[in-house]
Amino acid sequence: MTYLLYPDEPHDFRRAENWGSLFAIAERFFHDHLGGRYEPIGDDLRGSSLEVRAGAELIPGLLLAMGQKPSSAPK
Numbered sequence: 001m002t003y004l005l006y007p008d009e010p011h012d013f014r015r016a017e018n019w020g021s022l023f024a025i026a027e028r029f030f031h032d033h034l035g036g037r038y039e040p041i042g043d044d045l046r047g048s049s050l051e052v053r054a055g056a057e058l059i060p061g062l063l064l065a066m067g068q069k070p071s072s073a074p075k
């Protein structure tokens with residue numbers, strides 16, 4: 001399970017940067033589970049208030065986009 005938190009948002013999203021980061025992460029998730037094409041996350045997280053509370057390693061490319069090194073520990 002991956003838990004994404006946007007602490008500056010109420011029940012719905014209001015900031016475009018937060019929407020963009022959510023869509024980038026969701027696009028990769030859907031690719032992994034449904035197939036189809038996707039674009040790498042890249043700098044889509046820039047300006048968002050995203051906090052990943054759990055499961056960042058489950059979304060390929062998310063740790064790298066967040067500026068963190070992926071763990072080499074086995075899954």
